Amino acid sequence: xxxxxxxxxxxxxxxxxxxxxxxxxxQNQRADLLREIVLLASWVVRQAETGRSIEARRGRDVEALAxxxxxxLRERRTAGxxxxxxxxxxxxxxxxxxxxxxxTPEAPMEG
Numbered sequence: 001x002x003x004x005x006x007x008x009x010x011x012x013x014x015x016x017x018x019x020x021x022x023x024x025x026x027q028n029q030r031a032d033l034l035r036e037i038v039l040l041a042s043w044v045v046r047q048a049e050t051g052r053s054i055e056a057r058r059g060r061d062v063e064a065l066a067x068x069x070x071x072x073l074r075e076r077r078t079a080g081x082x083x084x085x086x087x088x089x090x091x092x093x094x095x096x097x098x099x100x101x102x103x104t105p106e107a108p109m110e111g
Contacts, residue, residue: 016033019033020033044065048073049073051077053065
């Protein structure tokens with residue numbers, strides 16, 4: 001298991017201690033706290049990647065989880081961004097041959 005150390009500013013350190021206490025963990029259980037935070041964050045990211053929103057509800061009150069990072073994940077999904085595929089000339093020729101176009105047109109020579 002790898003060892004993780006981070007230098008925290010006072011505000012973040014206080015937030016982590018507050019979370020640790022609220023979750024009922026002792027001072028020496030910071031690794032457990034980090035593990036729980038990572039599990040929660042992973043779940044949240046997976047939900048956003050599938051286009052789901054995360055909301056807290058109490059009666060009629062609804063508060064959606066808002067984060068620029070999660071917004072970007074949702075935007076990628078709705079935009080249908082798959083990524084860019086770059087093919088070598090030989091791959092293009094092979095694909096063209098499969099579709100009955102054995103030769104690809106040559107680019108005009110500039111000169």
